[in-house]
Amino acid sequence: xxxxxxxxxxxxxxxxxxxxxxxxxxxxxxxxxxxxxxxxxxxxxxxxxxxxxxxxxxxxxxxxxxxxxxxxxxxxxxxxxxxxxxxxxxxxxxxxxxxxxxxxxxxxxxxxxxxxxxxxxxxxxxxxxxxxxxxxxxxxxxxxxxxxxxxxxxxxxxxxxxxxxxxxxxxxxxxxxxxxxxxxxxxxxxxxxxxxxxxxxxxxxxxxxxxxxxxxxxxxxxxxxxxxxxxxxxxxxxxxxxxxxxxxxxxxxxxxxxxxxxxxxxxxxxxxxxxxxxxxxxxxxxxxxxxxxxxxxxxxxx
Amino acid sequence: xxxxxxxxxxxxxxxxxxxxxxxxxxxxxxxxxxxxxxxxxxxxxxxxxxxxxxxxxxxxxxxxxxxxxxxxxxxxxxxxxxxxxxxxxxxxxxxxxxxxxxxxxxxxxxxxxxxxxxxxxxxxxxxxxxxxxxxxxxxxxxxxxxxxxxxxxxxxxxxxxxxxxxxxxxxxxxxxxxxxxxxxxxxxxxxxxxxxxxxxxxxxxxxxxxxxxxxxxxxxxxxxxxxxxxxxxxxxxxxxxxxxxxxxxxxxxxxxxxxxxxxxxxxxxxxxxxxxxxxxxxxxxxxxxxxxxxxxxxxxxx
DNA sequence: CAGGTTTGATATGGCGGAAGTATCAAGCAC
DNA sequence: GTGCTTGATACTTCCGCCATATCAAACCTG
Numbered sequence: 263x264x265x266x267x268x269x270x271x272x273x274x275x276x277x278x279x280x281x282x283x284x285x286x287x288x289x290x291x292x293x294x295x296x297x298x299x300x301x302x303x304x305x306x307x308x309x310x311x312x313x314x315x316x317x318x319x320x321x322x323x324x325x326x327x328x329x330x331x332x333x334x335x336x337x338x339x340x341x342x343x344x345x346x347x348x349x350x351x352x353x354x355x356x357x358x359x360x361x362x363x364x365x366x367x368x369x370x371x372x373x374x375x376x377x378x379x380x381x382x383x384x385x386x387x388x389x390x391x392x393x394x395x396x397x398x399x400x401x402x403x404x405x406x407x408x409x410x411x412x413x414x415x416x417x418x419x420x421x422x423x424x425x426x427x428x429x430x431x432x433x434x435x436x437x438x439x440x441x442x443x444x445x446x447x448x449x450x451x452x453x454x455x456x457x458x459x460x461x462x463x464x465x466x467x468x469x470x471x472x473x474x475x476x477x478x479x480x481x482x483x484x485x486x487x488x489x490x491x492x493x494x495x496x497x498x499x500x501x502x503x504x505x506x507x508x509x510x511x512x513x514x515x516x517x518x519x520x521x522x523x524x525x526x527x528x529x530x531x532x533x534x535x536x537x538x539x540x541x542x543x544x545x546x547x548x549x550x551x552x553x554x555x556x557x558x559x560x561x562x563x564x
Numbered sequence: 565x566x567x568x569x570x571x572x573x574x575x576x577x578x579x580x581x582x583x584x585x586x587x588x589x590x591x592x593x594x595x596x597x598x599x600x601x602x603x604x605x606x607x608x609x610x611x612x613x614x615x616x617x618x619x620x621x622x623x624x625x626x627x628x629x630x631x632x633x634x635x636x637x638x639x640x641x642x643x644x645x646x647x648x649x650x651x652x653x654x655x656x657x658x659x660x661x662x663x664x665x666x667x668x669x670x671x672x673x674x675x676x677x678x679x680x681x682x683x684x685x686x687x688x689x690x691x692x693x694x695x696x697x698x699x700x701x702x703x704x705x706x707x708x709x710x711x712x713x714x715x716x717x718x719x720x721x722x723x724x725x726x727x728x729x730x731x732x733x734x735x736x737x738x739x740x741x742x743x744x745x746x747x748x749x750x751x752x753x754x755x756x757x758x759x760x761x762x763x764x765x766x767x768x769x770x771x772x773x774x775x776x777x778x779x780x781x782x783x784x785x786x787x788x789x790x791x792x793x794x795x796x797x798x799x800x801x802x803x804x805x806x807x808x809x810x811x812x813x814x815x816x817x818x819x820x821x822x823x824x825x826x827x828x829x830x831x832x833x834x835x836x837x838x839x840x841x842x843x844x845x846x847x848x849x850x851x852x853x854x855x856x857x858x859x860x861x862x863x864x865x866x
Numbered sequence: 867c868a869g870g871t872t873t874g875a876t877a878t879g880g881c882g883g884a885a886g887t888a889t890c891a892a893g894c895a896c
Numbered sequence: 897g898t899g900c901t902t903g904a905t906a907c908t909t910c911c912g913c914c915a916t917a918t919c920a921a922a923c924c925t926g
Contacts, residue, residue, distance in 0.1 A: 569913090592913095592914070592915085593914075593915060593916080595914085595915075595916085595917095596913060596914050596915075597914095599913085599914095600913080600914095603912090619922075619923095
């Protein structure tokens with residue numbers, strides 16, 4: 263019989279293309295894995311692995327086809343188990359929500375609060391991660407909903423919906439020469455020292471700022487990287503440089519900082535909700551409810 | 565471990581709400597089924613069945629939730645198995661088929677139609693390309709099957725098989741002086757104005773014609789290039805010149821055109837199917853099926 | 867209420883599958 | 897060649913599943 267265990271083993275072998283490493287990942291030894299794969303092939307009546315002389319070369323076409331469907335089967339089996347446990351525990355569901363760090367300064371916190379209030383029995387798991395990591399997790403079924411920074415190459419069956427439509431603005435020390443101006447263009451900052459948060463933490467936002475400067479014809483001279491938006495603003499306050507931040511940061515008022523809007527249309531800073539097309543349909547009604555609530559709030563303004 | 569067998573058993577029990585009948589349906593006896601269900605519940609850590617005093621009353625909420633997802637899991641597992649088998653049998657998959665432009669005027673279209681009808685679940689991707697480009701793509705694994713013009717230097721492990729055995733013929737305006745002749749030699753055309761399709765579109769065919777003329781001792785005087793075989797024939801029809809075309813074009817009868825066979829053996833215009841030797845074996849059964857169908861039809865005449 | 871029927875639970879033995887250890891065989895690197 | 901890598905094979909052990917046999921409780925029937 264072809265059971266989930268064999269599928270799991272096959273997926274490991276197919277991914278590692280190496281019996282020994284696959285066995286290690288499965289926490290077993292190599293010989294039974296070899297035997298299991300031969301047996302799986304025998305049960306299917308179809309070769310899945312292409313064996314060169316004493317070395318795995320790759321998957322056959324059938325192997326490729328089986329790999330994808332087996333992954334889906336394992337994911338679905340997990341859904342079944344979770345569904346039973348969640349229901350028994352009185353939970354109506356679970357939403358694993360990923361978000362890029364910069365989303366915390368927009369309307370995401372309010373949305374989270376609203377969802378928790380509307381569905382107190384749904385587990386909302388929060389995970390900060392980059393856009394790329396979230397998309398990967400979504401495809402693996404490790405995430406239900408992601409708050410990501412577009413553009414997103416829709417490799418797999420991802421569904422996107424607008425979530426937040428923030429803009430970027432410029433944060434300056436109050437006594438900065440440019441602080442008097444009404445509206446600034448990004449180009450005005452060409453010679454200013456920049457404070458930016460590091461590439462590793464919030465890659466999408468980092469790129470957004472760099473791209474905005476590139477459009478204005480210069481490369482920002484970064485004098486300081488700061489972890490976290492509040493650290494960035496603290497450095498701006500002490501006059502270390504200027505920063506480009508989400509406009510929603512203006513809610514954090516501080517005497518020594520002034521915010522100036524950015525004229526360029528390129529200063530738009532939208533966020534999208536991404537879900538796996540198949541996931542929102544069947545396997546997670548709770549996730550669908552989250553997306554719906556977020557979209558509804560979006561239409562209703564804030 | 566929770567495997568597919570237990571899910572299958574649970575579905576049977578949940579549907580029958582009766583251990584004996586469920587066991588009968590599963591082709592097993594009742595006692596192990598009872599044990600299996602207890603074990604399933606223990607593994608999940610959740611009761612699924614509501615037991616009245618010595619009688620199954622129904623499912624718990626968790627049981628209901630699990631039932632649906634378990635059914636889906638079983639369905640998906642079946643999809644995985646079928647996908648592997650169908651792919652191996654060539655019923656499912658993808659064939660990337662390259663062809664030289666002139667192949668479109670032979671039996672390729674009919675072959676494509678027959679294959680699509682025979683294997684509706686196989687993606688047949690069509691790409692027009694020169695012989696050289698196809699051979700390169702085949703070696704890179706970017707193409708599964710190519711319809712090419714021989715001769716082909718079998719650099720790598722390419723497998724060739726005869727596909728089409730057309731001949732070239734001469735197309736003349738009906739009132740052309742040579743139209744009365746029975747069979748013509750290419751040399752008879754030495755002083756005629758030629759209509760040819762351009763080098764860029766159908767390089768192999770272009771060369772074939774030029775070579776044929778060179779064998780007959782002259783260089784064709786090309787008065788007009790026309791994109792596409794039908795454009796060529798239209799120009800022939802209005803008396804702009806003569807053309808050498810695949811004999812299969814004779815199926816496009818037109819009052820103002822006559823076709824004449826060419827005596828020379830060099831007027832053969834064969835096409836071959838090329839596949840990567842290793843590919844036809846394992847990595848693409850669908851491609852192998854295409855080749856087989858093409859070869860079978862070839863043997864069967866038509 | 868007695869006795870049989872229905873329905874599920876329990877006990878035990880056999881069989882098969884899966885994992886482990888040990889070992890082998892073939893290719894590859896130095 | 898020597899040693900390493902990588903997969904295949906042999907054999908043993910152990911665990912889980914299934915079947916038969918049996919039990920226990922509830923239900924039905926006269």
